[in-house]
Amino acid sequence: xxxxxxxxxxxxxxxxxxxxxxxxxxxxxxxxxxxxxxxxxxxxxxxxxxxxxxxxxxxxxxxxxxxxxxxxxxxxxxxxxxxxxxxxxxxxxxxxxxxxxxxxxxxxxxxxxxxxxxxxxxxxxxxxxxxxxxxxxxxxxxxxxxxxxxxxxxxxxxxxxxxxxxxxxxxxxxxxxxxxxxxxxxxxxxxxxxxxxxxxxx
Amino acid sequence: xxxxxxxxxxxxxxxxxxxxxxxxxxxxxxxxxxxxxxxxxxxxxxxxxxxxxxxxxxxxxxxxxxxxxxxxxxxxxxxxxxxxxxxxxxxxxxxxxxxxxxxxxxxxxxxxxxxxxxxxxxxxxxxxxxxxxxxxxxxxxxxxxxxxxxxxxxxxxxxxxxxxxxxxxxxxxxxxxx
Numbered sequence: 001x002x003x004x005x006x007x008x009x010x011x012x013x014x015x016x017x018x019x020x021x022x023x024x025x026x027x028x029x030x031x032x033x034x035x036x037x038x039x040x041x042x043x044x045x046x047x048x049x050x051x052x053x054x055x056x057x058x059x060x061x062x063x064x065x066x067x068x069x070x071x072x073x074x075x076x077x078x079x080x081x082x083x084x085x086x087x088x089x090x091x092x093x094x095x096x097x098x099x100x101x102x103x104x105x106x107x108x109x110x111x112x113x114x115x116x117x118x119x120x121x122x123x124x125x126x127x128x129x130x131x132x133x134x135x136x137x138x139x140x141x142x143x144x145x146x147x148x149x150x151x152x153x154x155x156x157x158x159x160x161x162x163x164x165x166x167x168x169x170x171x172x173x174x175x176x177x178x179x180x181x182x183x184x185x186x187x188x189x190x191x192x193x194x195x196x197x198x199x200x201x202x
Numbered sequence: 203x204x205x206x207x208x209x210x211x212x213x214x215x216x217x218x219x220x221x222x223x224x225x226x227x228x229x230x231x232x233x234x235x236x237x238x239x240x241x242x243x244x245x246x247x248x249x250x251x252x253x254x255x256x257x258x259x260x261x262x263x264x265x266x267x268x269x270x271x272x273x274x275x276x277x278x279x280x281x282x283x284x285x286x287x288x289x290x291x292x293x294x295x296x297x298x299x300x301x302x303x304x305x306x307x308x309x310x311x312x313x314x315x316x317x318x319x320x321x322x323x324x325x326x327x328x329x330x331x332x333x334x335x336x337x338x339x340x341x342x343x344x345x346x347x348x349x350x351x352x353x354x355x356x357x358x359x360x361x362x363x364x365x366x367x368x369x370x371x372x373x374x375x376x377x378x379x380x
Contacts, residue, residue, distance in 0.1 A: 006238035021236055022283050026290020027297070028229040029241050029343075034298035036222035041310045041324070043216075045379045048372035054219045059347060061223025066230040066351035073235075085239035087340060087349035089356030094345075097338025098360040100330050102367020106375050108327015109310070111342040112335060113243035115328065116288065117295030124309040128321045132328020137248045139329070140336035141255075145268040152337070161353040173353060185220075 005079035030117050039118040041109030041125055048106050050195050053188040060181045064174075071174045081170070091155025108132060214302035230351055237283065240348020243291065244332065244341035246284035248272055253279040312379040323378060338363075 010018045036058045037043045046052035073079035105111060110118060110129045118126025144152065163170040216222075233241055252272035256263045256279060263269045273279035299305040311320035335341040338360050340349065346364065349357025 005235045007236050009236050018237075018283075019286050022286045023290040023293070025229060025233045025236065025241070026287040027294035028232075028290075029226070029287070030291035030294025030296075031298040032217075032222055032226045032229060032294075033291070034295045034302070034304070035217045036219065036226070037216035039295060039299065039304065042312065042379065045312075048368045049376070049380060054216075057219035058223040058226060059342075061220050062226035062230055062347060063350045065224050065227025066234065067353070069227075069231040070234055070352060079235065081352075083238055084234055084352055086352045087345055087354040087357050089354060089359070090339065091356065091359060094338045094356045094360040095363050097334040097336075098363025099334070099367040099370075101334030101338060101341070101360075102364040102369075103371050104327040104330030104332075104334060105364065106327070106368045106371045107378070108324045108331060109379075110324070110328070111243070111331060112247060113241075113291060113341065113343045116243060116291050117299075118310075120292045120295035121299030121305050122307045124307070124317070125311065125320050125324045128324035129328035129331075132325040132330075133244065133247055133332035133335070134251055135325075136329040136332020136334070137244070137251045137336050138255075138332075140333045141248070141252065141266070141268050141272070144337070145266055149267075157355065160355045162355055162358065163353055165355050170353060 003077060003080040003083075005073060006083055029113070030120070033114055033117045034121065038114040039121050039123060039126065041118065041123075041129075044111075044114060045106065045109045050191050051199075053192055056188055057185065060184065064178050064181050067174050067177065071170050075171060086159050086161060089155075089157040089160040090153065091157065093152050093154060095155075096151075104132075104136075211303055213304045226347075227351075230347060233348075234352070239283075240344065240351065242284050242287055242340070242344035242348065244335035245344055246282070246286075246288035247332070248336060249279060249282055249285050250288075312377070314377050314380070320378075 009021055013021070033039065037054060043052060044055055047055040070079060070084065074081045108129045110126060112133050115126045115129040115133060119130050161170065163173045166173060230241055233239070249272055252263065252269045255269060256273045263273060296305070309317040309320055311317055338345055342364065345357050346361040350361055
């Protein structure tokens, strides 16, 4: 028998209903990003100077909340993990692309989603960043298929989860990640206080 | 760190990071539950670019496998969930900014640089981010956040790599932000 989740949304409410549902989910995403302060490049960049670890806190809280709910409902057989999209792993493009992305993040101060929120609230640096993103996507699409097509498939492992890699039940992996995240939260709170007191001394 | 707000109109405070993260996690979970996939931002932008190229140079797009897949599929190339999600993110950010009193024309920049150099840096950084996101098949939303929550190995590699790239160059660019 099929599990309830994920819903077969297009069949349930039709293609227009599906579009409305996705816009609503995107709305929630954009709203939270703005409320978390991610429309401000200074707040995002402060992450890399240890003054303000909001990026880390928001991101990891979101990951563990969604992860625990997904694997809990899968364990209860309400959700089917096999029908959930798990980004296929391509080790080398992910690693190199991540480094380039990280460099762009500290130079430009945003990522694509936060830049969109920033531009939506009339921040010109967000708008310029967004223009850059489109330029980078364009450059990649034009250059890479010709030059580096072979590289894009390097280290391809397909749909590959941490649970498969470690050879344990996903529940234990999820639990482990929650423990690590909580430990990191304690650490970053300490780091933030340390940086704040150092600033006062100066 | 004084957040310099104009005295006449104080914007609303940002949410507590853990609260914001928990709500973001619920939105992400709801997206998985309703659609079977996570959130995304750069993918929709890639489709915008590919669709624009398709309008201007259709033959060129058909000859390029990377672009052909981006506009491929039935119907209009922009009729795709990644593009609809962008519409939602834009409206969500706009509404939140309006309600919070943060909808204001300005440029965020470090105290030691001018708005003009900030724009140049934003453009350069954005270009690298767009390039890297396409190479890594996703950004902080579609790859790190969404793939991380469902335990994709590649998503964790990408996430660590992004933080490594940022921290490695942070010292070099300290005058831009501090």
